[in-house]
Amino acid sequence: MSHSRIHNFGAGPAVLPLSVVEEVQATLPNLSGSGFGLCEISHRSPTFQTVVDSAMDRIRRVLSVPDDYTILFLQGGASLQFYMTALNLLKPNEKADFLETGGWSKKAIREANRVGQANNIWSDSENGFRSVPNNSEYSVSEDSVYLHYTSNNTLMGTQYHHLPDSAGKPIVVDASSDIAGVAIDVSAHDVIYAGAQKNLGPSGVTLIILSPWALSRAKENSDLGNLPTMLDYTIHASKGSLFNTPNTFGIFVLDCVFKWLEENGGLEGAIARNRAKSSLLYEELDRSNFWSPHAKKSSRSVMNVTWRISDQSLESVFLKEAEEMGLGGLKGHREVGGIRASLYNGCTIDSVEVLVKFMRDFEKRHG
Numbered sequence: 001m002s003h004s005r006i007h008n009f010g011a012g013p014a015v016l017p018l019s020v021v022e023e024v025q026a027t028l029p030n031l032s033g034s035g036f037g038l039c040e041i042s043h044r045s046p047t048f049q050t051v052v053d054s055a056m057d058r059i060r061r062v063l064s065v066p067d068d069y070t071i072l073f074l075q076g077g078a079s080l081q082f083y084m085t086a087l088n089l090l091k092p093n094e095k096a097d098f099l100e101t102g103g104w105s106k107k108a109i110r111e112a113n114r115v116g117q118a119n120n121i122w123s124d125s126e127n128g129f130r131s132v133p134n135n136s137e138y139s140v141s142e143d144s145v146y147l148h149y150t151s152n153n154t155l156m157g158t159q160y161h162h163l164p165d166s167a168g169k170p171i172v173v174d175a176s177s178d179i180a181g182v183a184i185d186v187s188a189h190d191v192i193y194a195g196a197q198k199n200l201g202p203s204g205v206t207l208i209i210l211s212p213w214a215l216s217r218a219k220e221n222s223d224l225g226n227l228p229t230m231l232d233y234t235i236h237a238s239k240g241s242l243f244n245t246p247n248t249f250g251i252f253v254l255d256c257v258f259k260w261l262e263e264n265g266g267l268e269g270a271i272a273r274n275r276a277k278s279s280l281l282y283e284e285l286d287r288s289n290f291w292s293p294h295a296k297k298s299s300r301s302v303m304n305v306t307w308r309i310s311d312q313s314l315e316s317v318f319l320k321e322a323e324e325m326g327l328g329g330l331k332g333h334r335e336v337g338g339i340r341a342s343l344y345n346g347c348t349i350d351s352v353e354v355l356v357k358f359m360r361d362f363e364k365r366h367g
């Protein structure tokens, strides 16, 4: 490659491990010696079936997915799952509870409201979404079918460090921006969904993990004729995610990323690396009043670190100088402003060290 890669802190699509990018590059003309290029092979071919099986097996191993749970690779992003989970799990007039912790959970609530009643049982909207709730701060409604939460709030830089209490109800989670980056008890959840483009691969493929309960609820709705074919979990499950043409490219990259995870200490390895990266950055942010971190300490995300510069007029200077130093993707989301460094699995500790060094230097010159 003639150009050098930047230190990529973008929120998504996000940096992938370089070895994965190179493996994908090598496969584009010829996948696994089949003679067919990666983007040119039938999803019905045995070669591609091997890729799907391998990706699902690796996900099962890395995330400890119980044998009786179903793994799906669908399209439409996490944004389609806002609607699709509700459509499959709720019957008309039924209720689900939602914890509103940022822009993505707001959207999940809006879409679920098209299907049934989405109860917003806790919101941090008034405080600018700086935290996620403790279990004692909300109560689950007696007549709700499930509890929905957003495990990591990509825009706000907040994250749960515990499993939300659902009072025994099934739990649905949007784990788009921390899946395979932090510990997760899959068996404690009934639907886990995640767009791949943060921690897992390219955009255009969505990982969905369903418990037997979730699939049985979908079956009831399917039998009632409530589900359009393409929005029916049971159809995709019965066809092993090959009901129609899936994102073949995306599924291959997903397999490569999970192989890379397995070769690099599995989920435990990823957790340790993400902890180390985020600690380094938060220590720097806490060192001086020059910086003003957004999230409440107990809710800080290890995946997306958000902050302002106390003198906000310096933020555009910071971003410009960072870019000149080869540090990219640091502009905060417009809902929070300021600066955001996304430290997904593909982001290396080297990149974070370069960022921290730049921050020290920037503070010296402008502080």
Ligand SMILES: *Cc1c(COP(=O)(O)O)cnc(C)c1O
Residues within 6 Å of the ligand: 012, 076, 077, 078, 079, 080, 104, 150, 152, 153, 154, 174, 175, 176, 177, 195, 196, 198
């Ligand atoms: C990025 C993101 C989404 C949206 O994902 P799409 O794949 O673009 O639909 C939803 N939820 C969270 C937590 C995200 O980070």
